[in-house]
Amino acid sequence: MQALYHGIENIVGNVLMLRAQNVGYGDLAEVTYGEEKSLAQVIQLDGDQVYLQIFSGSRGVPTDATVRFLGHGLTVPFSEDLLGRIFDGSGVPRDNRPELDADPVGVAGPSVNPSERIIPRKMVRTGIPMIDVFNTLVQSQKLPIFSVAGEPYNPLLARIALQAEVDVIVLGGMGLKYDDYLFFRETLEEAGSLSRTVMYVHTAADPTVECLFVPDLCLAVAEKFALENKEVLVLLTDMTNYADAMKEIAITMEKIPSNRGYPGDLYSQLAARYEKAVDFESAGSITILAATTMPGDDVTHPVPDNTGYITEGQFYLRNGRIEPFGSLSRLKQFVNDKTRVDHRKIMDRMIQLYASFRSTEEKRSMGFRMTEYDNKLVKFGDLFEKKLMDLRVTLHLEDALDTCWDILAECFDPEECGMPTELIKEFWPQGKTSE
Amino acid sequence: MSELTQTSTGEITGVNGNLIRVRFPEAVMQNEVGYAVINNLKLKAEIVRIRGRECWLQVFEDTAGLKVGDPVEFSGELLSVELGPGLLKSIYDGLQNPLPELAEKCGYFLERGQYIDGLDRSAQWDFTPVVQVGDQLEAGESVGTVPEGLFTHRIMLPFDWRGKFTVKEISEAITCTVDTVIAKVEDSAGELREVKLFQSWPVKKAIQAYEERLRPTENMTTQVRILDTFFPVAKGGTYCIPGPFGAGKTVLQQITSRRADVDIVVIAACGERAGEVVETLREFPELEDPRTGKSLMERTLIICNTSSMPVASREASVYTGVTIAEYYRQMGLNVLMLADSTSRWAQALRELSGRLEEIPGEEAFPAYLETVIANFYERAGLVRLKDGTLGSVTIGGTVSPAGGNFEEPVTQSTLKVVGAFHGLSRERSDQRRYPSIDPLESWSKYPSLVDPEKLDQTRRGLREGRDVEQMMKVVGEEGTAMPDFIMYLKAEFLDEVYLQQDAFHDVDGASSAERQTHVFGIIHQILTTPLTFATRDMARSEFLRWQQMAKDWNRIPMENPEFKTAEEKLMAAVEAHRANGEEN
Structure with a gap:
């Protein structure tokens, strides 16, 4: 199985073609030329013609490069020692520390048997009120963060990486700006959270092919941790870059594009990754949060559109805030009845009041006369934005719920706030009335 | 296998x-x-x-x-499936491998290359013969029966046998497994063939062992008002539910699978989220079927090929589903087959077509997409079997159009062949108007529960009300004439109290055919009553009050005496504003 081959016949895009026997589909090969060495993967077999996708890109690959087939598919070494480490998209350390000596596990393994899945049951606390209170993240959930390029989705993910109450964080960067990569590393290091984190980072300057493996590496590692009873949160940024990498490679492979140049299997490819989110009945879980930038703020663009059909809700990041409208956690009703008795009611009521505030704002901007109630709404809206929506706010769920009550008490009389009487009796802050 | x-x-x-x-x-x-x-x-x-x-x-x-x-x-x-007793209550993948048994064998993950017989070979069934030696039979006719849960499962002569067969041997009533030979029959050439409790059937071929196909006319009530009254589906008919993500396609399918007035429901979860199937898998065994008092699972069969499972078997999964549906139809049962979502299946075809390097059609879907979709929906139908009983297969498929745009090829190809179109709208679901079926864009070619003339009148009212609403956005309430304003309020009233329905409320969520006919009559009466109000504000607040009364009325069981009282109160409130002598 260690036969060496010389002589590459074709190089098109990042795909090499050579003649070889006894090669398995999906197997890895090592391509050596001069001082360089790169991995490559078999993506097509046609008689004795073997097509290899080279990870480091084909620039500088000579026709007499040496190719050695490894006889297995893509793997990633796995052990507890992964924690605190940073790798690139082909699994090579980025942190100047030695390669990990551990048992390799296959990536992109089989999917979970649906009859073994269970109905989600536990929330993931993030300390971010707009998530915990209004759109609770649930273990085994997969949620994208839809945003426009300029929005602070990476700082948001970093905050979640620091604060989320989980055992392991796996962070995957795809097409990440180098600055953003440094930002993640430094933020996690400073907060001491690196020790529970594994990072696989492909930066914008790295070869495109490596971008394709980041989600698979992350999810393979996450799955192993989950099977070892760990609650794992996988953060991916940015899935649109991932889809674009797929598009680039599909087009160089002369595949027929379906919609805006994306390959026809975009949905299946994205779904295969997102569906790795799971809660094992007698082991840990995988939860996925994935930043997805919407080109041109267009939710009908193929990437956010296909993503929306796969994920269980979405967060919209707009003007530096998680939008209360449009954002949705489809699984929240499985958990938010078990948190605190007022959770569901106050969540709904706050959003309704905020919606009224928005229409009052419209009214004000059009120059209509404001009633006393309108003024209360305006005050409410401002407080809501400052104390809860601001992304810098960190609050435990219970404190955030108390804050909701404080805001209500500051703006409204108990009978005006529209909450059920028995909840008002229990939770209305004493000694506070609206002025 | x-x-x-x-x-x-x-x-x-x-x-x-x-x-x-x-x-x-x-x-x-x-x-x-x-x-x-x-x-x-x-x-x-x-x-x-x-x-x-x-x-x-x-x-x-x-x-x-x-x-x-x-x-x-x-x-x-x-590519074939096994047809015989033991299919019901099963959870299969697209190739008829029972998933719970696979889990027992392989654990959490679906390892490749693992296949298990679709029918349990060790299960025991009580066979009772219905023919005697010497009887003449044709394909699809029964040789005996086996009780399967709620149903009498017919053991039929394999559907692809041609000509007449004479019974030479028939087993007496015995308890046996599916691969026991229970009869031997002789064909016209004198050759002896064995009949077992099960047969295999190639999934892509429709089962045609019936006398004739009939036109579907009988309403399949789903207890969803907007469907049964406005956009009905007939037993043996076809319908599709296109809608953007988040508009409630799957919830609507789940409601239908629970409440539809059919004997058996086959759910093919094709390329969608695993989580949604899990809800069905875990909840159905606990839920009671209101028609039988037994667990809903007793009449349900789930084919599950979720989005991360191999793409190629997505296509197989819808065919496996419809073949099993046809099989139960052959027993004189009404079967509903739900496919969620047909777009994922079409995408699987597109992937294959791309790999085969075929010349692509629109959006790279293969040129034969339309034919494939048409052939699939044409497997629905109401048939008269050889013994004179009727059986039907109704097919409902969801469509997930890219970007929520109904102009795309899968939606368009589907619309050409189905009998009803339940278009979901993002706008309505954003407004929390559930079920979010667009009342103006959707259509149905099947007869409704209610009087067609009244229905037309109501529809017209709804359209006119919406037109007024659009106009009001420009000219404001002040610029709208009182009769127009009332028209708008009436349309809103209809929407709020009849088109919308709380799926999670026991009474409101399940509106029987009888109740719908009655309630629709009352609502129609209100909508056609000429009304008069002093001011627009008064009209609005009065209508809001009626809405509240009507919604409460919707929540009272029909047999409860309060139902009548609430109805009379509502009518009295409306009557108080009747305009005398003038037409509205």
């Missing part, structure tokens, strides 16, 4: 994704099943193209590790 009659062995000459190219030594047939062998594992595949001495197979599993030169065993059979 247990008794493979292996015919020949070929050799792989190329691999591209889940498509393999194979050189074959002896004759093969189009769509024949073959198994690619790798490390003692057999990966199921189906021939999709033959050219010269080579054929192309789509593999239903991950192809990693396959090599040029690896053997492929041809089975000599088309």
